[in-house]
Amino acid sequence: MTPYEDKSLKDTLQEEKNKLKTMNLKDRLWYIWEYYKLPIIGTAVAAALIISIFSAVRSNSFETALSCVILNSHPTSQEDLAGEYFDQGFRQYLGLTDETKIDVDHSMTVSFGNSDMTEFTYAELAKLSALITSKELDVMIGRKDSIDHFGEMGGFLNLKEALPPDVYDKVKDQLYEVTNQETGETIACGIRIGSTDFLKKTGLDIEDPILGIISNSTRTDNAVKLIRYVFGL
Structure with a gap:
């Protein structure tokens, strides 16, 4: 069982928020990247794909x-x-x-x-x-x-x-x-x-x-x- 399995999403997010508050900027950036880089990369790729598709569709409509x-x-x-x-x-x-x-x-x-x-x-x-x-x-x-x-x-x-x-x-x-x-x-x-x-x-x-x-x-x-x-x- 992971540390978050017995917690609600709201409690987990609040705990993460409190944890980040205690860190300086450098540590905060390192922590976010270390633990959330996969969803960050996934979001960036998805956004780039959406923009690319939108641009292609918009260009083809001209x-x-x-x-x-x-x-x-x-x-x-x-x-x-x-x-x-x-x-x-x-x-x-x-x-x-x-x-x-x-x-x-x-x-x-x-x-x-x-x-x-x-x-x-x-x-x-x-x-x-x-x-x-x-x-x-x-x-x-x-x-x-x-x-x-x-x-x-x-x-x-x-x-x-x-x-x-x-x-x-x-x-x-x-x-x-x-x-x-x-x-x-x-x-x-x-x-x-x-x-x-x-x-x-x-x-x-x-x-x-x-x-x-x-x-x-x-x-x-x-x-x-x-x-x-x-x-x-």
């Missing part, structure tokens, strides 16, 4: 207006200017409600030369491929090597066909073409946006950035609106 990755970029400011550019400026441009989100990831670094491949870059490419395959990605912004890599596999829409006439007329001189290795067809996979204020306003540094719309995007209307927004149309 409609996504646009998903964009910006590859191989480097921030030039400690401020989150990219967040302001997309989640404030572009959000306002689209007239979105708080229940609609814009996903932008500018943390990914990828390379395509065998000598540069590491476990990290393989993991980043796998993540990127999963986003494209699952139709979760709408827009890719990156250097020439990124657009070439995915464009050669038919990864982008032909912007000569996808853009409205008024937008096409404004950006046609900035179109970037890539030849599909399988079909041999050369199409306008992207638009050079280095001449715009995109880099300045996002606080990102990318060599000759090119914007392309993913070929299986389910939100091409908003992707085209992003092009309008970037070029101030």
Whole structure:
């Protein structure tokens, strides 16, 4: 029989309370951790799990207006200017409600030369491929090597066909073409946006950035609106 089996819960709690009152802070903390660490850990884990589930459910309840990755970029400011550019400026441009989100990831670094491949870059490419395959990605912004890599596999829409006439007329001189290795067809996979204020306003540094719309995007209307927004149309 344990010391508490013949006592009521109320008596046990009162005894523990009195015992703690006689201890200094250091001893009190040690006693609480020594005798109650399992329920403390259990409570903390349960709370973390509940928060995680709530966050996942809350995130999934939001409609996504646009998903964009910006590859191989480097921030030039400690401020989150990219967040302001997309989640404030572009959000306002689209007239979105708080229940609609814009996903932008500018943390990914990828390379395509065998000598540069590491476990990290393989993991980043796998993540990127999963986003494209699952139709979760709408827009890719990156250097020439990124657009070439995915464009050669038919990864982008032909912007000569996808853009409205008024937008096409404004950006046609900035179109970037890539030849599909399988079909041999050369199409306008992207638009050079280095001449715009995109880099300045996002606080990102990318060599000759090119914007392309993913070929299986389910939100091409908003992707085209992003092009309008970037070029101030």
